[in-house]
Amino acid sequence: MAEKLVIIGNGMAPGRMLEHLLEETPGRYRVTIFNAEPRVNYDRIMLSPVLSGETDYEQIIIHGDGWYIKNGITLYKGHRIVAIDKAAKTVRSDRGITEPYDKLVIATGSVPVILPVPGNNLPGVLTYRDLDDVNAMLLAAQSRAKAVVIGGGLLGLEAASGLNARGMEVTVLHLMPTLMERQLDAAAGYLLERAIEQRGIKVRTKANTRAILGADRVEGVVLADGSVVPATLVVMAAGIKPNAELAKDAGLHVNRGILVDAHLQTSEADILALGECAEVGGHVYGLVAPLYEMAKVAAANLAGRETAGFVHSDTPTKLKVSGIDLFSIGDFADGEDREEIVLRDAAAGVYKRVILKDNRIIGTVLFGETSDGAWFTGLKRKAANVAEMRESLIFGQAYQGGAALSPMAAVAALADDAEICGCNGVSKGKITGAIRAKGLSSLEDVRAHTKASASCGSCTGLVEQLMTLVLGGQYNPAAVQPLCGCTALGHDEVRRLIKAKSLKTISAVMQELEWKTSCGCAKCRPALNYYLVCDWPDEYADDYQSRFVNERVHANIQKDGTYSVVPRMWGGVTSAKELRAIADVVEKFEIPTVKVTGGQRIDMLGVRKEDLPAVWAELGKAGFVSGYAYAKGLRTVKTCVGTDWCRFGTQDSTGLGIRIEKFMWGSWTPAKVKMAVSGCPRNCAEATCKDVGVICVDSGYEIHFAGAAGLDIKGTEVLGVVKTEDEALEHIVALVEMYREQGRYLERIYKWARRVGLDEIRRQIMGDSEKRKAYFDRFVFSQRFAQADPWAERVAGKDEHEFQPMAEIGLPVAAA
Amino acid sequence: MTGVAANDGPTWETGPGRWIGIGSANDIPRRGARCVVTPQGRIAVFRTIENRYFAIEDRCPHKAGPLSQGIVHGRAVTCPLHNWVISLESGEAEGADEGSVGTFALKVEEGQLFISAEALAGWAG
Structure with a gap:
């Protein structure tokens, strides 16, 4: 038992x-x-x-x-x-x-330490310990308002950096004169403060919190000197117990x-x-x-196994804020019996300090350049006598024994017991041994088998160097991120080769580009299918088995396996007839939820898959077509009422929105594309957070692009201003075609734009009318094959097998 | 669990070595799936690129996603809800995920697909 x-x-x-x-x-x-x-x-x-x-x-x-x-x-x-x-x-x-x-x-x-100050239990005061805290912070960050983080230690700075990345205005309050004073000396603390402030985070040291202000929820923090820091979110990261x-x-x-x-x-x-x-x-x-x-x-x-038991050893500290390299271990206080060696390179923002006692390292602080952290830690653990190498010690391992070593040679020179992964206590010997014994060839494999670099990931570079050391040229860490596990090629290379080699089917791509699997995976197949649809619109037959279920059945799968149905409402405009048809469908098919979407249309949720064709048939009678709410393609063009009704409207924003939507519907894109047209700079259609947006002004149309309002929040960039509606349409279509041809699958416009450069996009679309016209023409050509309403096709019988079970089996009976 | 709910499908005889016809093999697209509705719940029947056929519970071990709606690759399917990859041969989740679904013996005879009556009778749903 x-x-x-x-x-x-x-x-x-x-x-x-x-x-x-x-x-x-x-x-x-x-x-x-x-x-x-x-x-x-x-x-x-x-x-x-x-x-x-x-x-x-x-x-x-x-x-x-x-x-x-x-x-x-x-x-x-x-x-x-x-x-x-x-x-x-x-x-x-x-x-x-x-x-x-x-x-x-x-x-x-x-548990986190909660400062015993008035107001510490107000709504909006959070700690930072678990996923619930993170979710609460993410929710608060959506407001993009002001946050205060109390505590400038590891957790506090990581929280501040995360909130900053999410668009909040962040102030860090730290009681002590320098940041992370338990892990860093004053000099490194100063450099850290500067680096943190360079990312737009305010730092106030010697800041003693007296109270947290607010009536129903947090409004600010009062310091001992009487000053007030306004905040809608306060994160307490003042330590744990x-x-x-x-x-x-x-x-x-x-x-x-x-x-x-x-x-x-x-x-x-x-x-x-x-x-x-x-x-x-x-x-x-x-x-x-x-x-x-x-x-x-x-x-x-x-x-029941005997061991030597747990032995204390110092653990290096690393900060997980990307772009800031700092490392500290051991004791770095000044003392009479101690000596220190310091290296400063102000221009490069580098500070290194090694503390010695009796010619042995007892502490190390590195800022700006931390690659020797493992080496110093090893010397400290072994209590090695460093008298011989004192002169060059601070320059790091590469400078020992004469000529400077390359980073690879430095890793090669590490002893087998040198610790590579601090989180999981994995030594160099264990990693190289596993690579050899188990024939590991990818970083993921090494992580799975040794746990090295599988926790915080800060030793990934070292692990990759070890892989290069053992595997030689077979391992190339600088190579582009492969599209998926089925190939070593990246998205751009695959797209280039599809054109260069005229590859026109998924199997041709896999054959010619030496895919490692028989028929790909759920990552590469939808990507390849998109690339082929985009590049050979007239020749390639869309492979439905390579489309995600939503695009295969033209509805959005829900968590219980039912679907949601969103018909197109051009520019967000509807009519009594359309609304009546929706009401009838909802009643006839007992659709449980009807909801207005953020893109100005109506979503019917909870439709059984078997009912989809019948639902579409009814909607089709009222003139509805698929809204493509499920597509990596054009979703909606949101509009305001413009000159039709609005006393501020400068142009017919509704009309332009409908025109764009009617021109571009049905097109497939690397990721979803949401648009909006606002009739004046008051921007009621919220065009400045869309993939593509238009702000109408008296003199014409300001075209925006590369906004985001989902996982990331980002205002748009201005592409340029044009005078007429026709020009606006041409520029927008050309921009989207450029994105269609260059984007990596699932890469939204704002990420693509960041990768290829805003100026390059402006140059091609605004500055080069020939290029623009060519993009426009290619889009128009591909629309000839894309603009067929998928709902009407399925009502007419296409892909009937999708919507019916192949068989129904009843109850068993005993054999005669 | 959906439990046992009677439907209008034909009854069948239990016992070892018995099979139940579920339709033509060509009813399923290559790298695709169809469903078989039973009183215990849905069974997903898959056809791979190499024309091999597999039947498994249509219910991902993670969050009960309908596996029949996923993308079929090699001898595996990726669940449409959260991208778990389930082996069609063993029913086990692949990669770092852990969990499994039941599998049902199938046979193909003269282009017709049959599911094992014994496997179906032993399935609680």
């Missing part, structure tokens, strides 16, 4: 412990986890990139739901344990579950954290504690490397 292991908390430390335990003694324990957060185990180190938009939650999940099922682990999500009964050996959750245990692991992590309350209430010995020995045993037999809530040898920890080390030791303890 398996022993019962109960774990309180589902963060990275217990997650890693379970991985080790399952490997060491599979089946010994029946595991139950209580997670106060309503979700699975995810990589908390990566919350800052989620906040800044560099990645998303789905990408940072460590253990998906399936992992728990496969390993027979019961995970109670959103259950907080409120009591531990040591005598009965049970725990109880706030939702009334009582669970007995043979072994208990407490991994309750830490171990979450040891539960253990304390249960009578376990607690100091700062839950006291444990080197084997993570608490004062109570059969109860272990690990992670940020644990205090071992007088230390509590907040960085991932020692927590993962604890996970190893705890797993061995639970497996």
Whole structure:
């Protein structure tokens, strides 16, 4: 009979412990986890990139739901344990579950420090610990208003940088005179402050928060000097403390954290504690490397295997703010028995300081240039005598032993036990060994097998150098990002070769360009299908099996497998007849939800797939065609009422919007294209956050492009001003055709524009009338093949198989 | 789970070695899928580029997405809701995701597809 292991908390430390335990003694324990957060185990180190938009939650999940099922682990999500009964050996959750245990692991992590100031519980005051905090910040950031981050440490600066990236105006308040004073000396702190301010974040040091202002929600922060910093969002990032309350209430010995020995045993037999809530040898920890080390030791303890136990070692600090390189480890305070070596390069913004005691490194601070961090850490860990290399030590590893080494040679010169990945404690030897033994050839493989660079990712460059070292020319880290795992070629190269080699079918592309898979994958097939549709409009037959379901069935799939239907409403204008037809369809097919969209039309949600053709038939009778609300193509042209009705209107914005929509509907593009036309600079159609927008003015039409109002928020850029409606249409069509021909699949206009350059686009569309005309003509040609209403085609019987099951089977009967 | 809901489909006999006809193999496009509706729920029947046929539960282990609506590549399908990739042969999620769906034995005879009665009878839905 398996022993019962109960774990309180589902963060990275217990997650890693379970991985080790399952490997060491599979089946010994029946595991139950209580997670106060309503979700699975995810990589908390990566919350800052989620906040800044560099990645998303789905990408940072460590253990998906399936992992728990496969390993027979019961995970109670959103259950907080409120009591531990040591005598009965049970725990109880706030939702009334009582669970007995043979072994208990407490991994309750830490809680943020809330400053004891008035107003600290106002709505709009957040902390920065988990995904809920990030989501709340993202919501607040949508207002693009002002944010204050209290605390200029690691977390505070990452939060500030993320909010800044999301378009907020951010001020960091820091109590001490320099930023990150626990990890950086004053000089590096100053450089950091300058680098942070260069990104448009305000920094106020020696800022003592006295109160948070606001009636119903946050309005600002008052400092001790009486000054007020206005804010609609306040993030408290003033430190963390171990979450040891539960253990304390249960009578376990607690100091700062839950006291444990080197084997993570608490004062109570059969109860272990690990992670940020644990205090071992007088230390509590907040960085991932020692927590993962604890996970190893705890797993061995639970497996009944003797180990040397947990040993304290310094962990380097790195800041995950892209573009700012800083590194610090160990002790860097001044002292009589200490010597220091300093290198400053003001022009390059580089500062390096190594602190020595008895000719041994005890601390290192690097700013601006951190590639020698691993080398210094290695020397410090080994307590190597550096007397011999004192003269050149500060220049780094490349300058040891005579001539300067190239970065590759420097990596080659690292000892096999040199630590490459600080988060996961992976050495050089382990990585090179795995590359050789398992024949690894991609960064993803190395991450999967060794965990190196799989947490915060800051050692990715080093890992790639090691791969080059072992694999030689087979590995080229500078190469373009491949389109997907089926090819080594990037999007641009594939597009170029499709034209150059006249490749006109998906199978021809895969054959000629040496695809590694038989028929591609869900990433490359839709991309190739688009490229071929765009490049050979008259010759290529659209491959419906390579289209995402929405574009295959011309409706938007919903979470329950039903679809939503959006008919086109040209320019957002409708009529009694159209509205009546929609009302009739909704009633006839019992469509559960009808909603007005952001693009000025009507969405019918919850339509069964089998009903789609009949719904379209009814809508078609009233003159409706597909609104392409599902397409990587032209979606809507939003308009205001312009000179028809508005006393401010300068041009017929409604008419121009309808004209553009009627001209361009049906065209496929790399990603969706949303447009708008506003009749005056008051901009009621919100044209300045669209892919393409027009602002009408007295003298003509100001054409805008490259806006965004989704994951990213970005105002448009001005393409130029034209005098007539005809010119406006020609310029817009040419711009979209240029994007169609150059864009990478799923790349919105604003990203494409950033890549190829705004000036280049203006030059070709505004400045070169021949080019513009050629783009325009190519678009018009391709529309000859694109403008067929897909709904009418399906009502007439096309792709009938899509909408009906192939068979229906009834109930079984016993065999005669 | 949808549970068992009777429908208008024909009844069939249980027992080892019995098969239920579900239509012509050519009813399914290459690199595509069709559904079979049963009282226990939907089954997705796939046809690969190499003309191999597979039947699995039409219900992604992640968030119950309709796998029959996904893009078919090699011997796998990508779920249309959140891009999990499910092996048509084993029913297991591929890559870093973990989870699986049930598979059903199929056979093709003279261009007609048959699903195993035993597999269907053993499926709780």
